[in-house]
Amino acid sequence: MSTQEDTTGKEKNKLQAKASGDLNRVTDYVEEREVDTTKVADSMRAMLGNASTVKKATADKELLNVKIQQSDIQLIVDELDLDPKDAEKALRKARGDVVKALCELVR
Structure with missing residues (x-):
């Protein structure tokens, strides 16, 4: 093997190592978390409850105008x-x- 082939091989390895390191840095930022289903369910109930309360209040106002x-x-x-x-x-x-x-x- 010649010195030139050694140099290009080393450069190639450096580029691959750099690319691998870049890829690791990008994927390290992703944090996997479990979703707390009870919090989601509570939030959904709160939103739906508020919507029905608003709907009822609107219907009551309409009835008062009759x-x-x-x-x-x-x-x-x-x-x-x-x-x-x-x-x-x-x-x-x-x-x-x-x-x-x-x-x-x-x-």
Whole structure:
């Protein structure tokens, strides 16, 4: 073997060692961690719970905007012997339609 072949072989080995070291440095930064499934499940429940709370609050606001008449509430109270608050709630859910509210309450 000549000296020139030795030199290129050594240079080749140096380049391979450098490339291998570079590859190791890049892959060393990746840290494998286990996912805590209980934390994930708790987070999902919290997010879904918040969404349903917001949805319910929005629905409640919409029901408050429904125009109802006091005479309709009194009619439901008299006919079905209900608490006025329950009659009002049923009437709001029926969007102010007395007949629909009565039908829903009778079911």
